[in-house]
Amino acid sequence: MLQPFSYDYMLTALWVSTLIGAVCGLLSGFITLKGWSLMGDALSHAVVPGVALAYLAGLPFALGAFTSGLLAAAAMSFVKLKTPVREDAVIGVVFTAFFACGILLISLFPAQLDLKSIIFGNILAIAPGDVLQLVAISAVCVAVLALQWRDLLLFSFDPNQARALGLPVRRLHLTLLFLLSATTVAALQAVGAILVVAMLITPGATAYLLTDRFGRMLLLGSALGAITAFAGAYASYFLDGATGGCIVVLQTAGFFLAFVFGPKHGLLAARRANRRLCLVRPSLEP
Amino acid sequence: MNATTLLEPFRHDFMLQAFAAGGLVAAVCAVLSCYLVLRGWSLMGDAVSHAVLPGIVIAYIAGLPLGLGAFASGLLCATGTGWIKRHTRVKEDTVMGVVFTGLFAVGLVLHVRTPSELHLDHILFGNLLGIEPGQLRQTAILSTIVLVVVLTLRRTLLLAAFDPSHARALGFPLRTLDTLLLALLALAIVASIQAVGIVLVIAMLVTPGATAFLLVRRFDAMLAVAAGGAVASTFLGVYVSFFADASTAACIVLVQALGFVAALCLAPRGGLLRRPRQTASSPA
Numbered sequence: 001m002l003q004p005f006s007y008d009y010m011l012t013a014l015w016v017s018t019l020i021g022a023v024c025g026l027l028s029g030f031i032t033l034k035g036w037s038l039m040g041d042a043l044s045h046a047v048v049p050g051v052a053l054a055y056l057a058g059l060p061f062a063l064g065a066f067t068s069g070l071l072a073a074a075a076m077s078f079v080k081l082k083t084p085v086r087e088d089a090v091i092g093v094v095f096t097a098f099f100a101c102g103i104l105l106i107s108l109f110p111a112q113l114d115l116k117s118i119i120f121g122n123i124l125a126i127a128p129g130d131v132l133q134l135v136a137i138s139a140v141c142v143a144v145l146a147l148q149w150r151d152l153l154l155f156s157f158d159p160n161q162a163r164a165l166g167l168p169v170r171r172l173h174l175t176l177l178f179l180l181s182a183t184t185v186a187a188l189q190a191v192g193a194i195l196v197v198a199m200l201i202t203p204g205a206t207a208y209l210l211t212d213r214f215g216r217m218l219l220l221g222s223a224l225g226a227i228t229a230f231a232g233a234y235a236s237y238f239l240d241g242a243t244g245g246c247i248v249v250l251q252t253a254g255f256f257l258a259f260v261f262g263p264k265h266g267l268l269a270a271r272r273a274n275r276r277l278c279l280v281r282p283s284l285e286p
Numbered sequence: 287m288n289a290t291t292l293l294e295p296f297r298h299d300f301m302l303q304a305f306a307a308g309g310l311v312a313a314v315c316a317v318l319s320c321y322l323v324l325r326g327w328s329l330m331g332d333a334v335s336h337a338v339l340p341g342i343v344i345a346y347i348a349g350l351p352l353g354l355g356a357f358a359s360g361l362l363c364a365t366g367t368g369w370i371k372r373h374t375r376v377k378e379d380t381v382m383g384v385v386f387t388g389l390f391a392v393g394l395v396l397h398v399r400t401p402s403e404l405h406l407d408h409i410l411f412g413n414l415l416g417i418e419p420g421q422l423r424q425t426a427i428l429s430t431i432v433l434v435v436v437l438t439l440r441r442t443l444l445l446a447a448f449d450p451s452h453a454r455a456l457g458f459p460l461r462t463l464d465t466l467l468l469a470l471l472a473l474a475i476v477a478s479i480q481a482v483g484i485v486l487v488i489a490m491l492v493t494p495g496a497t498a499f500l501l502v503r504r505f506d507a508m509l510a511v512a513a514g515g516a517v518a519s520t521f522l523g524v525y526v527s528f529f530a531d532a533s534t535a536a537c538i539v540l541v542q543a544l545g546f547v548a549a550l551c552l553a554p555r556g557g558l559l560r561r562p563r564q565t566a567s568s569p570a
Contacts, residue, residue: 032376037383038329082558083550085323089496092328096489097543100536103411103486107533119410120394194336194485195394198387205380245394252388259374267373 004237013123016131017233017247018226020190021199023138024183025225026145028204029218030176034156037201038088039177042095043184044196046072048102051188052113056105062133062185069181072098099193121192121244123233130189137186141179152176153214190229191244199225202251209258209265224254295528304414307425308520308538311481312490314429314474316516317436319495320508321467325447329379330364330468331491333386335475335484337363339393339409342479346404347396353424353476360472363389365465412483414524414534421480428477432470443467444505482535489539490516493546500549500556519545 004010031040050068054061072094079090106113116122145152155162155172163169180200187196207220232247239246260267295301322331338356345355367382374381397406405413417425436443446453446463454460471491478487498512523538530537551559 032380035377035379037377037379038332041329041332041383079550083500083556085496085499086326086328088326088328089323089492089499092332092488092492093496093543093546096486096493096539097546100486100489100539100543103533104536104540107536108530115407195387195391197383198391201380201383202387205376205384208376209374239395240398242395242398245391245398248387248391249395252384252391255384255388259370265375270373 004234009124010233010237012126012131013243014230014233016126016134017123017190017229017243019138020134020183020186021203021229021247022222022226023141024187024199025203025207026218026222027141027179027183028200028202028225029207029214029221030152030156030204031180031200032204032208033153034176036176036180037197038091040180040184040200041197042076042091043069043072043181044188044193044200045102046095046098047181047184047188048099048118048193049105050102051118052102052105052109056109056112060133061130062137065185065188066181068098069184073177073181117192118188119192119194120242121188121190121195123190123243124236126189134186134189137182141182141186144175144179148172148175149218157214190233191247195244195248198248198251199229202248202255203228206251206255206258209255209262212264224251228254295525300415300417301524301528303417303419303422304524304534305521307417307422307481308414308524308534309517310425310429311474311478312494312516312520312538313513314432315478315487315490316494316498316512317433317509318467318471318474319491319493319516320498320505320512321436321443321447321495322471322491323495323499324444325467327467328492329382331471331475332488333367333382334360334364334468334472335487335491336386337389338472338475338479338484339390340396341393342409343393343396343400343402343404346402347400353428356476356479357472359389359393360475361469364468364472408483409479410483410485411533412479412481412486412535414481417480425477425480428473432473432477435466435470439466440505440509482538486535486539489542493539493542497542497546497549500546500553515545516542 031037047065047069050064050066051061054064076091076094079085079094080087083090106115106118151167151172152175154165155167155169155176159169162172183200184196187199191199203221203225204217206224207217211217211220228250229247232250233243236243236246258266263269322328338360341355341357341359342352345352363386367378367385370381370385371378397404442458443463446458446460447467450460475484475487478490482490494512494516497515498508502508502511519541520538523541524534526541527534527537551557553560
């Protein structure tokens with residue numbers, strides 16, 4: 001059972017996954033409240049051409065990913081502004097186009113680019129330079145969140161009230177978008193483009209089912225992200241390296257446990273409360 | 287480049303099959319995309335297409351037809367999302383994200399655990415050029431079913447997609463219609479897996495409808511423009527990928543995306559390169 005801990009690459013994979021899980025879990029509270037799941041999914045696909053180009057040009061992958069993610073976000077807001085098409089359709093059109101560009105690049109240069117590691121992540125073979133980039137990204141995200149979390153919270157929860165209170169809504173929107181892109185880039189290494197969105201919403205959604213206090217929800221989401229990422233990376237040692245799959249399976253299982261057994265908002269708790277209500281007021285339909 | 291070179295793709299059987307399968311799938315997805323774009327269900331195509339993976343792997347292990355497994359798990363994702371949504375306070379898009387990534391991850395882990403001949407690449411990105419006659423037949427049958435049902439019920443489905451509350455007020459069984467649309471969506475995705483794969487089918491389920499929405503005002507015209515445009519861009523994409531030696535699915539999606547950009551610039555009303563006669567009106 002302790003065998004994974006005797007390999008350097010496993011130790012690196014374990015602590016890096018845990019770090020990424022914690023940072024994504026922290027942000028996931030905001031994303032869940034804001035209703036930006038589709039945005040997270042879109043950005044995680046949209047960074048692929050940037051990653052491919054960065055690897056081809058020998059640049060840091062984070063730079064390419066980040067540029068491409070921001071370009072996609074800019075394209076989405078431009079198209080949304082100029083057309084009457086619904087926002088979700090605009091997001092769908094833009095991110096699939098970016099993703100297709102990435103796949104095209106990978107299919108044109110199969111020798112230099114590894115499709116599998118971009119799509120599914122490859123944390124077990126992460127390069128030291130990439131670890132450095134991830135740590136830097138995580139540090140920046142945590143710092144920004146630590147400084148701005150109250151404003152971002154109000155903005156995520158109720159943008160109108162945030163505007164009414166005189167908060168710089170436009171800047172908060174961009175900050176959150178920036179944080180989302182940055183964590184997407186980080187999570188890409190751990191679980192790959194397709195499953196990034198799980199890291200960015202599932203821990204937050206789970207925490208949302210378990211507590212009513214926002215501060216607690218953030219910490220809980222972060223803890224859940226860290227624990228599941230650690231356990232998933234550990235399990236993937238025995239499962240031929242499907243790290244992303246393992247992490248996300250664990251996160252989803254956590255969500256279902258909270259959904260069914262949550263003390264206050266769980267399915268069983270709601271049933272119990274319903275029954276009590278019927279006992280108190282027998283005239284009500286169950 | 288002379289005419290012989292340009293006609294080269296049409297002299298290979300596998301290319302002709304690719305044109306046929308790609309065109310069919312493009313038409314079906316385009317017709318559905320009109321409804322999804324109006325209904326605001328673009329994420330639904332994304333979710334269902336990812337969610338078919340565990341079904342495919344489990345069907346493979348159990349020796350069942352892969353299409354059946356794919357359909358079942360795609361539908362499970364769509365209905366499961368709806369059910370969970372009704373029993374929790376978490377937002378619908380978040381629930382959908384949690385469910386489809388969870389299903390996809392289960393599929394991934396199962397796939398790694400099962401030594402199999404299933405090529406993950408082919409499920410994810412399609413293998414249009416290597417499509418076999420049996421698969422072509424399956425694609426043709428499924429596409430025909432979806433097309434016939436959608437075109438027969440197009441008015442009813444339109445009302446349900448365009449104005450759900452009005453449809454409910456008129457006494458339409460909205461829940462049944464939604465489930466029907468989801469089942470058709472899952473069928474279309476099953477039919478498309480071989481052609482473009484589950485990742486890029488999302489584009490075929492959004493882009494043609496969005497493009498047509500920019501170009502025309504009447505729904506029947508929107509259906510025709512979406513289907514025609516999608517089939518044309520699929521032909522062009524397959525044709526280009528033959529010469530570029532690049533991913534067929536990516537080429538198809540990029541040609542469709544270019545079509546959207548062209549519509550964005552040149553649309554008769556509100557196109558970016560047109561002189562503004564009036565400000566772009568809100569969705570009619």
